[in-house]
Amino acid sequence: MTTVFLTGASSLAAAAIALFFLRFWRQTADRFFLLFALAFAFFAVNRGLLAAVDPEHESRWWLYVLRLLAFGLILAAIVDKNWGDRRPRARARAG
Secondary structure, three states, X not given: OHHHHHHHXXXXXXXXXXXXXXXXXXXXXOHHHXXXXXXXXXXXXXXXXXXXXXXXXHHHHHHHHHHHHHHHHXXXXXXXXXXXXOOOOOOOOOO
């Protein structure tokens, strides 16, 4: 019983974090925030489904594919942010 409650709480927390990143994406239009919002939405769905599915169910391993996709999105967001746009930028001169 406690495990289901904690799983539901972590699902709610992941959904709140997804909405937090979605808000920043809407303000900045930065792809980084959109990918993080999608990743945490996948985490929320994953945790919710894990709470709903019987732990003894043998096809439960498919639910972890969502978690793998979420970590892949986070990795893609970091790589895109650091190495995505390699065009030289004009630097403002001080003074």
